[in-house]
Amino acid sequence: MKRKFSRRQFLGSAAALTIAGAAPAMAAPPVSSLRPVLRGEDFFKRAVRSADTILGEAKLRGKVSFAVSNATTGQGLEAQDAAVARPPASVAKAITALYALDALGPDHRFETRLLATGGVVEGEIMGDLVLMGGNDSTLDTDALAAMASDLKAAGIIGVRGAFKVYEGAIPSLPRIDPKQPDQVGYNPGVSGLALNYNRVHFEWKRASGKYNITMEGRTEKYRPAVRMAAMQIRDRSSPVYTYEDRGGIDAWTVARGALGGSGSRWLPVRKPGLYAGEVFQSLAGSQGIRLGAPKMIATKPTGEVLVRHQSPTLRRILRDMLKWSTNLTAEMMGLAATDALGHKVDSLKASAEHMNDWARANIGMQSVSLVDHSGLGDDSRVTANDMVKALVEVHSKGLREILKPIAMRDEKRRVIKDHPIKVDAKTGTLNFVSSLAGYLTGPDGTEMAFAIFAADTSIRATLTRAEREAPAGGISWNRRAKRMQQQLIERWGVLYGA
Known part of the structure; x- marks a missing residue:
């Protein structure tokens, strides 16, 4: 059952642990009257736990930076190590969203096209x-199927020349971060043509001691097989997976x-244009339009x-990116924004440097240093001060x-219905990195406006590339960090918004 909280209940619960643990119960009444200096909500505000206590309980002292300010006036309310730069993880996507909105506009739509050279007879x-x-970045197999259908509806029955694919609207890169394990679906290739977030669906089923394997550009409606x-x-x-680029093919192996x-998982695609091309070739064939490779x-x-196929509006794309934290979308939107501002780049780092310059000039950040647009790269750094200023x-x-x-x-991780504090924010999670930044209403x-950056870079530095998918201790560390984030938010709600 979801718990409902009144404002008064919230104030009491936020201070309850401190009150209960402040002193042992008295065995006899005091010899003189106690002066009633704390009444009502002032009592709760005085009793709320300190930030240092919260960080200590989470075992994260020295590894956390935070700042909170009045969002309207900009008045600083509380901060700790707010000038220390830490990895922002996916909180970087909030900066990317602002960058893309400024460069392209909220109503911008991206267009995928089928083009004929030489005319139609x-x-x-x-x-x-x-x-x-x-x-x-939102293009999927369903959209390509609709384009194939539209091509048939336009009267096309054949192609005398070749079937070609152009993905060069932005730089083509085999992966976002080379330090990540090969098999993680959140680290795919990047180019101006994406499909299914540049992931291929790998499925296996064992029958009579043998495995049947499929590699598909799957959606709920379609399951086209791919060769690339x-x-x-x-x-x-071990290792569970290996990858190599073998003659233009994403060649994978898996440990039996x-x-x-049986099972399935999404694997990253390193050749996005070729992937989209093969899927479209299959879908066009189902419409009776035969295409070469x-x-x-x-x-x-x-x-x-x-x-022509148009994407949703940029605002809608960014809303979904911030909700689902899709790395590919962040990188494509960041690169598209850099291109729209007239900068030609050949890497994510070069594009991120232009975004850093933009952030310094336009949203009040001073020491921002991002190496990509998604926050996946280890070397990105942001201070809590800078994030709150933005x-x-x-x-x-x-x-x-x-x-x-x-x-x-609540303490059992159950959602508290009608909690008196409302939070809208961007989360960020890497191994031993947990960030949260956004707005809260007391x-x-x-x-x-607030930002909380927690990172244990010393542990993170010891991880091998293979360990980065699921390192020992990573889940419990993240849970402690998230609990700490909520406790800080509750503290601020009592002290500055109640």
Whole structure:
């Protein structure tokens, strides 16, 4: 059952642990009257636990930076080590969202096109058919199926030339962060043409002692198989997965002992354009339009646009990015923004440097140092002071409306319904890194901007590349950090918003 909290109950509960543990119970009445100096809500405010106590209980002293300010006036309310730069993890995506909105505008839509070179005669394309990416990170197999259907509806029955794919609207990169394990789906390749967030669906089923394997660009409606990603089973116990680029193919192996009877997972795609091209080739074939194998091209083509597919608005894309924390979307939006501002780059770091410059010039940040747009890279650093300054600067510009509502929870991690503090923020999680930044509204309606960055970089530095998917102790560390974040927010709600 979800618990309901009144404002008064909240004030009492926030101080309860401190009150209970402040002193032992008296065995006899005092010899003189006690002066009633603390009454009502003042009592609760005096009794609330200190920030140092909260950090100590979480065993995170010396590893946490935080700051909180009045979101309207910018007045600083409380801070600790707020000038110490720490990894922001996915909180960096909030900065990327502001950058993209400023460069492209909230109503911007990305367009994927089918282009004919050489003209069309009696339904046959005389030249080539080109699938042109336009930086739409939301493109999926369903959308490509609709484009194939639209191509047929346009009267196309064949292609005399080749089927080509252009993904060069932004730089093409095989992965976001080379330090991550090969198999993690949140670290795919990046290019101007994405499909299914650049992940391929690997599924296995054992029958009669043998495994049946599929590698597909799967959605609920379609399951087109691909050739550009291949899996082989190996008789070993570890490593569970290996990857290599073998002759233009994403070549995977998996340990037989790790499979069990059946299962599935999404694996990252390192060749996004080729992946989208193979899936479209299959879908066009189902419409009776036979295409040759996709050929990648580096030069932007010209010709007649036959089919267009538009993405949702940028504001909608960013709202979903902040909710689901999709790294690919962050990198594509950041690179697209950098390009729109007239900067030609060849790496995420170079693009992030332009975003850092923009953040210093436009949202009050002073020492921001990001190496990508998603926060996945180890070397990104942000201070709590800088993050709060940015949140105050953009307070009236609609960022809170696209941030994710963060539920307040009880000691058993159950959501507390109608909690008097309302939080909209961006979370950030890496191994031994946990961040939270955004806005909170106290019980009395006071709105605050806050940032909490927790990181144990000494433990993180000891992890091997293989350990980064699920390191020992990582889950318990993260839980302690998240509990600490809520306790700090409750503290601020009592002291500055009640």
